[in-house]
Amino acid sequence: MGSAAADALLPLDASTFAAESRAVVDFLEVYYRDIESYPVRPDAEPGRLRTLLPDMPPEDSEPVDVILEDVRRHIVPGLTHWQNPNFFAYFPMNASTAGFAGEMLSTGLNVVPFMWAASPAATELEGVVVDWMARLVGLPERFRFSGGGGGVLHGSTCEAVVCTLTAARDRALSSLGHEAILRLVVYASDQSHCTFQKGARIVGIPPSNFRVIPTSAGSAYGLTADSVHEAVKADVADGLVPLYLCATVGTTGLGAVDPVHDLGEVARQYGMWLHIDAAYAGSALICPEFKDYIDGAELADSVSMNPHKWFLTNMDCCCLWVVSPPLLTSALSSNPEYLNNVGGEGAAEVVDYKDWQIALSRPFRAMKLWVVLRRYGAAGMRAYIRRHVDMATWFERMVDADERFEVVVPRRFSLVTFRLRQRQEGQDDMEMEALNRKLLVAINASGRAFMTHFVVDNKFVIRMAVGAAMTEMRHVQDAWELVQDKAKEVLATP
């Protein structure tokens, strides 16, 4: 037997495991130490990696140091470095020492808590940790297991949305009959995340029954209850059935906030399911100064937020809370014989998380979030969030004080939206867009920062999303200097 075979036949030998895992830790230690030396976004040519790798996997085993050397030479130079402190694009996705430790424990134990019986402590830890998060975020008691509701850890908001849409749909169809699927309507704003439209389509809602309700600067791009009410009334008059309304706390494009309480009242009036998407800004809700943003959550049926964004929890982790677990589980449960529990028939009622999600199998995500919460504590997490908010506040002030720029929408959390302002009468939208686009390209091409953009009311907006785990004040100051330098270049070019 060759050595390839021998390695695979001892795949969890404890001492080999420890030695090779330490080599990976060493690799990552160096990566973090040197991370600022990489351009945030690579200058990558499509298809390049494929030319560097063989068409077939190796026949024989390769040593771990050879593999790590290939990661260093071939993979790292082609990555966008999301953990680089100069990453201000999209919304940052936090890694942390504790998030990594939790993921290692989960990955190492490699248990699969799809049912309580398949790993009791893993299921129960998930119940505990989602209740902890519900308290931190300030959700009403009814979203906690102790209050008759409960939570689950999904991989993404999109999954949470598909599951809640399915639950809402099946609640409606159970009384109306399946034919009524053609009459169900889902409501969101033009600022809601695209996952709602995609999710509604996945669960079979006719695409023509997805309402994108316009928002405007007048409401800071929040969805007004009046506009929802109008849309719903028109649909009801047409014989359609209002099903599901999405309220966002911290939209992706602009960080806008929908008025949860007002939307909740409309939802109640028409028997719609109200979901609160706080994917990004949910992390900020642990600070009392932001809690007003979810006033009215008691009117919602479900709430989701992503610890993998701004809560130091490595990918992936999304908290979904629901008021009525039976609505979720009656839409998503399956009980094949091979999963019936033999010998536990007398057990008290337990949570089987396979019935709270799309998939049967699932990783032990609770471990990761639990380690983060314990390692940093509630006070540490609040300090972490506030530091980013303070840095974004400083950046916004700088933009505001510079007459070449304007802040497009007032900052709510740690996202600043800005652009070069119109300087002469007669500069039209297209000209302004070209100028700002040029500025963004110049910023990103420098490799010293990475930002992304948005378009609202025909304005091309640059998004500066502060929130990478290693970002400190000096990085935000450097970014502002970079923006000024590039603006000077762009404005000087005819």
Added chain:
Amino acid sequence: MGSAAADALLPLDASTFAAESRAVVDFLEVYYRDIESYPVRPDAEPGRLRTLLPDMPPEDSEPVDVILEDVRRHIVPGLTHWQNPNFFAYFPMNASTAGFAGEMLSTGLNVVPFMWAASPAATELEGVVVDWMARLVGLPERFRFSGGGGGVLHGSTCEAVVCTLTAARDRALSSLGHEAILRLVVYASDQSHCTFQKGARIVGIPPSNFRVIPTSAGSAYGLTADSVHEAVKADVADGLVPLYLCATVGTTGLGAVDPVHDLGEVARQYGMWLHIDAAYAGSALICPEFKDYIDGAELADSVSMNPHKWFLTNMDCCCLWVVSPPLLTSALSSNPEYLNNVGGEGAAEVVDYKDWQIALSRPFRAMKLWVVLRRYGAAGMRAYIRRHVDMATWFERMVDADERFEVVVPRRFSLVTFRLRQRQEGQDDMEMEALNRKLLVAINASGRAFMTHFVVDNKFVIRMAVGAAMTEMRHVQDAWELVQDKAKEVLATP
């Protein structure tokens, strides 16, 4: 500022990261070394963990060794130890040194390859590694990017099923109109995984349009083309539209195999989407002696298999291959402004994996599978699979040679299905079920092995699924001794 805040403000300090990560590696090294000392399945009382943990997360930071000590004292005793070599339940889920290393790299780099531009090398590595796997498994060229198809790494078969069902549905509805959703029919066998029924329901197929076609011992519980043909003809006569047919290579209950080629011809005839679910047995297809089982794959539209089951790839990882990526992406794509790539407009066509799956965000799973393939090599993986098959073959022979037992369905891969046989005329099914149930309870209560069950043709069947990463021949021999001992006890009790 307290120390809690200070820890969270340096969440990726390289030396703290290295020190704490090494502590976790040390913890796992001991866990693997001692793993056989734990009962495979805990004697857990529902709700116990909650009583051991506080209602609120801590306000202040806690050190990593305190957290690890709590894992050891409170969590580990309540886990079902999926990596215990005496785990023979469900289908095992493999952890390995290489799978862990790959997950550490992915988790540590924490990049989010939802679009090519969001991390080019991560997207490209995924393309390379799914092509590698397609070759190893022996799929036709048309499932590889080089052949016009392509693959993606999902978290679960369930997600792959929902995505392919959505693609098939939208292909049909694009010509028939959305109203036709009420007439679409999905076909599976009574041995297919419950995920097909759940997936069909999620995507809005009327539950009454899900056909569960019976199988029998005569075809070794494979789905016959004739029975599908009959069902389809009847539906077409009723004005319904055949949409999607599932063929399984290695069913969950019994390890049965559907005749892919024959089913493919029926699917072709009626324009149905054919999906091949090889979640478990797909790993075995890398060995030439099993390749006949996917003869006819050229007639399929999609194929999936789970490296996180039997391929040494820690949770979670599912390969999905499709012949026509545009069918998938046209059903699942979304292009909001905040994701438009600025500055890369001239780039050649690239893969944006957000349009191949449910979620927008996604982990860098390719790294994990790539490290596994390189660390063990194709030869190592084949040796690994064959060792399990050999052990299962031995176990089956022992069962067969013992007159108290019978093998229920001939073994195909590494799953043995057996039971205590009827000993006297007049012992009815209920009596036999009670006896075998008692045997299974006794086996599992010993803590020395964990098996699960299935029911087919009113027979209660015990499933011995060989396939945990650390399982060696001595564990399978011990399990057989345990089965014999417990059978003696059970048969001696009146």
